[in-house]
Amino acid sequence: STNREPIGVIGTGYVGLVTAAGFAELGNEVYCVDIDSEKIEGLKNGQIPIWEPGLEELIAKHRDRLHFSTNLSDALEHARLLFVAVGTPPTYSGDADLSAVNAVVDAMPPSDQHALVMKSTVPVGTGETIKRVFREQGKAGFRYVSCPEFLKEGSAIKDFLEPDRVVVGDDGDWAGDAVVELYAPLGAELVRTDIKSAEMVKLASNAFLATKISFINEIANVCEETGADVVEVAKGMGLDNRIGPKFLQAGIGFGGSCFPKDVTALKQLAGNSGYHFQLLNSVIEVNELQKRRVIAKLEKHLGKLVDKKIALLGLAFKPNTDDMREASSLVLSSRLQAAGAHVRAYDPVAEEEARKLIRGVSFKSTALDAIEGADAVVLVTEWPEFAELDLVEVKNAMAGDLLVDGRNLFDPGQVRDAGLLYEGVGRASSAAHQEV
Ligand code: UDX
Numbered sequence: 001s002t003n004r005e006p007i008g009v010i011g012t013g014y015v016g017l018v019t020a021a022g023f024a025e026l027g028n029e030v031y032c033v034d035i036d037s038e039k040i041e042g043l044k045n046g047q048i049p050i051w052e053p054g055l056e057e058l059i060a061k062h063r064d065r066l067h068f069s070t071n072l073s074d075a076l077e078h079a080r081l082l083f084v085a086v087g088t089p090p091t092y093s094g095d096a097d098l099s100a101v102n103a104v105v106d107a108m109p110p111s112d113q114h115a116l117v118m119k120s121t122v123p124v125g126t127g128e129t130i131k132r133v134f135r136e137q138g139k140a141g142f143r144y145v146s147c148p149e150f151l152k153e154g155s156a157i158k159d160f161l162e163p164d165r166v167v168v169g170d171d172g173d174w175a176g177d178a179v180v181e182l183y184a185p186l187g188a189e190l191v192r193t194d195i196k197s198a199e200m201v202k203l204a205s206n207a208f209l210a211t212k213i214s215f216i217n218e219i220a221n222v223c224e225e226t227g228a229d230v231v232e233v234a235k236g237m238g239l240d241n242r243i244g245p246k247f248l249q250a251g252i253g254f255g256g257s258c259f260p261k262d263v264t265a266l267k268q269l270a271g272n273s274g275y276h277f278q279l280l281n282s283v284i285e286v287n288e289l290q291k292r293r294v295i296a297k298l299e300k301h302l303g304k305l306v307d308k309k310i311a312l313l314g315l316a317f318k319p320n321t322d323d324m325r326e327a328s329s330l331v332l333s334s335r336l337q338a339a340g341a342h343v344r345a346y347d348p349v350a351e352e353e354a355r356k357l358i359r360g361v362s363f364k365s366t367a368l369d370a371i372e373g374a375d376a377v378v379l380v381t382e383w384p385e386f387a388e389l390d391l392v393e394v395k396n397a398m399a400g401d402l403l404v405d406g407r408n409l410f411d412p413g414q415v416r417d418a419g420l421l422y423e424g425v426g427r428a429s430s431a432a433h434q435e436v
Pocket residue numbers: 149150151152153154206209213246247248249250251252253254255256257258259317318
């Protein structure tokens with residue numbers, strides 16, 4: 001359509017930039033605002049502060065439609081819908097930190113012609129609180145819409161353009177209609193509901209997916225005890241339509257900016273409102289323990305890890321991102337160092353981010369450099385390039401022969417054929433090999 005509505009986007013982090021680029025692709029003029037002037041200057045010059053496949057190209061393609069400013073009035077002047085995509089990091093208590101969201105609310109002028117469209121993940125009830133604050137601040141005409149974001153890092157553009165569903169929670173006024181209209185060209189399933197339910201859809205979806213991962217990780221741990229292979233088990237389970245094949249990959253736990261934070265936030269939200277959410281406690285605990293099982297697998301073969309050389313392949317919380325937030329590699333590398341091991345690591349893109357968070361690790365510029373002379377190799381992040389490694393070359397470069405596959409990336413048979421010992425997650429084939 002020719003008459004696309006201009007929009008504002010407040011916050012140029014992951015969600016904000018992808019939302020901005022996505023709507024620009026749909027033909028909207030987009031007015032991006034951020035308080036970080038350095039970031040805005042960079043964006044004006046085409047510098048993208050995050051690593052996300054396709055994002056830089058999309059922003060370059062729509063340079064004429066994307067406007068960057070530190071001045072909120074630029075967005076208010078041109079757009080009536082202001083998407084809020086600021087951070088809501090966890091506080092010490094596990095509750096979401098809403099200070100950035102509240103600052104945006106306070107900065108809004110009185111208006112009958114604008115609406116906040118909340119993309120940031122917020123606790124259930126935040127929308128109602130914000131509407132009350134608007135009334136108290138004499139800004140009762142300001143509309144509010146909840147429009148949670150479900151994009152995955154690494155496939156964020158595709159997730160924006162081909163969402164499984166669009167969720168719009170509103171009071172049934174012009175603002176909700178306008179948001180529905182904005183997303184209409186995507187032809188996605190629409191769930192239009194009240195604000196609280198929309199807020200809950202986001203938290204519940206992430207908590208459910210995290211539960212699925214912790215569940216399959218516990219099945220994997222039982223597989224290790226009983227001799228079943230979790231990869232086969234997941235395949236058999238996933239073919240049941242009610243279960244589905246996705247998010248059944250056992251590994252060394254989930255990380256990232258969303259799952260750990262949102263599971264904890266929902267647990268806190270439940271607790272604060274008087275309900276003890278039992279299941280989520282376990283989901284979190286299983287995830288913590290899962291990261292540490294790698295240490296036990298190393299010790300099983302190497303004994304004490306003092307002065308052992310351990311190579312970590314991959315550091316990012318998952319492939320196709322440089323995001324290190326809550327990455328399993330953080331716990332793993334510090335645990336290994338505490339046990340006296342020498343840790344060397346290689347990640348195709350996350351090294352710069354990792355250097356900010358991890359101390360004492362020797363960063364290498366190729367996988368083979370990290371592997372050279374290692375007593376054991378741990379596959380931490382399943383970057384596609386690791387699947388291409390010549391396993392015989394790996395074996396020859398190592399001092400030892402142990403490969404701990406934290407993401408079940410490799411075929412155990414091929415690893416064995418290369419003369420390596422294989423320890424996957426929930427794969428009995430490795431145990432069988434050791435008995436031979
Ligand atoms: C997630 C949600 O998928 C997304 O809808 C939400 O908007 C934000 O949080 P993201 O954090 O980008 O997205 O990554 P995702 O691909 O979902 O993976 C999260 C973590 O779970 C990763 O650490 C990944 O390694 C792990 N994971 C995922 C598994 O261990 N097993 C699986 O089967 C799937």
